[in-house]
Amino acid sequence: xxxxxxxxxxxxxxxxxxxxxxxxxxxxxxxxxxxxxxxxxxxxxxxxxxxxxxxxxxxxxxxxxxxxxxxxxxxxxxxxxxxxxxxxxxxxxxxxxxxxxxxxxxxxxxxxxxxxxxxxxxxxxxxxxxxxxxxxxxxxxxxxxxxxxxxxxxxxxxxxxxxxxxxxxxxxxxxxxxxxxxxxxxxxxxxxxxxxxxxxxxxxxxxxxxxxxxxxxxxxxxxxxxxxxxxxxxxxxxxxxxxxxxxxxxxxxxxxxxxxxxxxxxxxxxxxxxxxxxxxxxxxxxxxxxxxxxxxxxxxxxxxxxxxxxxxxxxxxxxxxxxxxxxxxxxxxxxxxxxxxxxx
Amino acid sequence: xxxxxxxxxxxxxxxxxxxxxxxxxxxxxxxxxxxxxxxxxxxxxxxxxxxxxxxxxxxxxxxxxxxxxxxxxxxxxxxxxxxxxxxxxxxxxxxxxxxxxxxxxxxxxxxxxxxxxxxxxxxxxxxxxxxxxxxxxxxxxxxxxxxxxxxxxxxxxxxxxxxxxxxxxxxxxxxxxxxxxxxxxxxxxxxxxxxxxxxxxxxxxxxxxxxxxxxxxxxxxxxxxxxxxxxxxxxxxxxxxxxxxxxxxxxxxxxxxxxxxxxxxxxxxxxxxxxxxxxxxxxxxxxxxxxxxxxxxxxxxxxxxxxxxxxxxxxxxxxxxxxxxxxxxxxxxxxxxxxxxxxxxxxxxxxxxxxxxxxxxxxxxxxxxxxxxxxxxxxxxxxxxxxxxxxxxxxxxxxxxxxxxxxxxxxxxxxxxxxxxxxxxxxxxxxxxxxxxxxxxx
Numbered sequence: 001x002x003x004x005x006x007x008x009x010x011x012x013x014x015x016x017x018x019x020x021x022x023x024x025x026x027x028x029x030x031x032x033x034x035x036x037x038x039x040x041x042x043x044x045x046x047x048x049x050x051x052x053x054x055x056x057x058x059x060x061x062x063x064x065x066x067x068x069x070x071x072x073x074x075x076x077x078x079x080x081x082x083x084x085x086x087x088x089x090x091x092x093x094x095x096x097x098x099x100x101x102x103x104x105x106x107x108x109x110x111x112x113x114x115x116x117x118x119x120x121x122x123x124x125x126x127x128x129x130x131x132x133x134x135x136x137x138x139x140x141x142x143x144x145x146x147x148x149x150x151x152x153x154x155x156x157x158x159x160x161x162x163x164x165x166x167x168x169x170x171x172x173x174x175x176x177x178x179x180x181x182x183x184x185x186x187x188x189x190x191x192x193x194x195x196x197x198x199x200x201x202x203x204x205x206x207x208x209x210x211x212x213x214x215x216x217x218x219x220x221x222x223x224x225x226x227x228x229x230x231x232x233x234x235x236x237x238x239x240x241x242x243x244x245x246x247x248x249x250x251x252x253x254x255x256x257x258x259x260x261x262x263x264x265x266x267x268x269x270x271x272x273x274x275x276x277x278x279x280x281x282x283x284x285x286x287x288x289x290x291x292x293x294x295x296x297x298x299x300x301x302x303x304x305x306x307x308x309x310x311x312x313x314x315x316x317x318x319x320x321x322x323x324x325x326x327x328x329x330x331x332x333x334x335x336x337x338x339x340x341x342x343x344x
Numbered sequence: 345x346x347x348x349x350x351x352x353x354x355x356x357x358x359x360x361x362x363x364x365x366x367x368x369x370x371x372x373x374x375x376x377x378x379x380x381x382x383x384x385x386x387x388x389x390x391x392x393x394x395x396x397x398x399x400x401x402x403x404x405x406x407x408x409x410x411x412x413x414x415x416x417x418x419x420x421x422x423x424x425x426x427x428x429x430x431x432x433x434x435x436x437x438x439x440x441x442x443x444x445x446x447x448x449x450x451x452x453x454x455x456x457x458x459x460x461x462x463x464x465x466x467x468x469x470x471x472x473x474x475x476x477x478x479x480x481x482x483x484x485x486x487x488x489x490x491x492x493x494x495x496x497x498x499x500x501x502x503x504x505x506x507x508x509x510x511x512x513x514x515x516x517x518x519x520x521x522x523x524x525x526x527x528x529x530x531x532x533x534x535x536x537x538x539x540x541x542x543x544x545x546x547x548x549x550x551x552x553x554x555x556x557x558x559x560x561x562x563x564x565x566x567x568x569x570x571x572x573x574x575x576x577x578x579x580x581x582x583x584x585x586x587x588x589x590x591x592x593x594x595x596x597x598x599x600x601x602x603x604x605x606x607x608x609x610x611x612x613x614x615x616x617x618x619x620x621x622x623x624x625x626x627x628x629x630x631x632x633x634x635x636x637x638x639x640x641x642x643x644x645x646x647x648x649x650x651x652x653x654x655x656x657x658x659x660x661x662x663x664x665x666x667x668x669x670x671x672x673x674x675x676x677x678x679x680x681x682x683x684x685x686x687x688x689x690x691x692x693x694x695x696x697x698x699x700x701x702x703x704x705x706x707x708x709x710x711x712x713x714x715x716x717x718x719x720x721x722x723x724x725x726x727x728x729x730x731x732x733x734x735x736x737x738x739x740x741x742x743x744x745x746x747x748x749x750x751x752x753x754x755x756x757x758x759x760x761x762x763x764x765x766x767x768x769x770x771x772x773x774x775x776x777x778x779x780x781x782x783x784x785x786x
Binding site (some may be wrong): 082083112116119129 | 347350351399592595596598599603606
């Protein structure tokens, strides 16, 4: 992952804030938090799904939730949606300035992880119903606009059951953003979409943000998280393990990673002194250095073993950071597919 | 509240706009009236093939009378209509006299075996053995036997007819033997019919209104129809709630809904929607029943005075059972689990049917009162007790309503809690004990 590929959204542009060295999109208003979670815990029976997690989502930001499956992402999102209530006496959640658990906010749009549409209803009827439930009285023009925009016009009067998986996901997405909510919560919005549709949805998300909405989404795609998110929040086994801008997170790990391409018969990076771990991508290899290793010495060691075509001293990718945190669990709890998903 | 209304409207429209609703609307009365209609159709489809019956008359004095009665019947009583439209609707009874030997047991046994064989061969439909002592049993009571043999024990027409004719004839002969004029006896033993009347009332001017002959339609059919209508509407409107809740759960629609509306309001919306469905059905049926009664000239039997109570009880029953079905739909994970949980609820719904006969016969008894105050049965049983004349004191349905309101509230409240927990649970369905825990703990 090259640094140039990083989203322009995270370019430096202003004074520092408590969210990290270089946080400061023009549109982000770090002083206004759309979501504030203070030491919230949620248990199901004996299982602690979310353990004393705190979080502040500034207005106008795109906040990425990452973490292995079953680590508490969806539970946290559901608590923000007021679908779940935190354990009594354990912390508070404030969404758009409102606490209390009486009503879910009409100003929050939600795309759940699993698609939930009435199969027997027409696409336009489902969307109208969901929009009315969000308090919108005349959603028809918006429904037309959005269906057109996502290329679903011809399905307006078709039943939901006739849609393909990708199409119903787009319909579900429309239902989440139709009423122009101030906060949009998307649980895995891009999973299972082909690249064209993924681009369409990503563009739609960015458009929402340009119009002033705050976006929280969870993803297993680290590349997407790196490119799109102003802030990254990682939850692991119910505990917050990462929270901040990509830069601030990467800085914590320092420049301990070297991306190399070495040509030579029988080259094996694992035998090189000073290398702690190797991520082999085939053409490129990512070497994590043992702390306090001198990269120059590493380079000379590599040169002894072959022709060094590429040598790049860098910070670890989000992918690598994720794996560093979650790998022990993946090894021990036989949930390697989770990390496999993260690799994707 | 607005959101509850939106959910209610959707639930109502989805239920009412389906073909299944229309078909169900038509099917229900068909199923109920189907028995009558088919019965009426079958009436004219009686097998009119001759019924051959052998008669072995050991008295020697009864066959002729029986035979002439059969001939008279065959000429007159088995036809319907007049002139060209005359049509045979019943089979002829063709009697065959069997010569008898000595009136001892052995001859009778031999004869009955022979005749049984002829029935088996299909030559006869039945045979009758008239014992020698039938007319005068004083000499040998054991010989006063009159037996009808056949291998079609469910066909009773011939047996009943023979029983009637022979008894009349035997009576006649006995009276003659005792030198008593049978006409005198008939006059003396004439039965007096008992009129079945309601109570005498006065009109506004104080004049006494003569009591009217009570009518089976008002006494029996109307209460029964009212209860059956309530039962039908409850079943047809509330049971689909289980399906729709299960769909929302398994299709993960619930999560989308709960992101917009709190669970209790969501459930309330579904209940109100289904209440609308049930009232729509009831209206259609009641109007249909009124139209039918009016057409038949029985409009005065339409139970106007009970309609208010009916609607009230129906609404409460729908809320009570609807919330139970919602709770089940939210707690289980598939239709199979739902079926097993539904069985006990179904038993509750149909429980009034078990005691229906008793309650109709004795609507005012203490037992009827107690049973009709059992909340799950209250709506139907109270309706019955109210519509069977003379009705019941008004405090009883009021108490019933109070109890049902209380039960409905408990059901709705408990279902709300079960709904909230269950609707987002995936995988294994909940056990009944778990459902109770959710309901109690919240």
